[in-house]
Amino acid sequence: MPPAITRFIRDETGATAVEYGLMVALISTAILVVVTAIGVSMATIYQRIADTISP
Known part of the structure; x- marks a missing residue:
């Protein structure tokens, strides 16, 4: 085989x-x-906090 092909x-x-x-x-x-x-977990946590704080 030629050296180029082997290389x-x-x-x-x-x-x-x-x-x-x-x-x-x-x-x-x-x-x-x-x-x-x-x-997704953080969005759930922030939504719970918002629900708790809001009147």
Whole structure:
């Protein structure tokens, strides 16, 4: 095989970039889920406080 093809087959630089991209996607999805859950909980807490304070 020509050396250029052998070098291309052994090159793992792109694989590393894809792995980092997948990790970033997974972490950002987890953050989005957690922030959404916290937002809903906080809205419920603030609504209870508002209901208690209002006459």
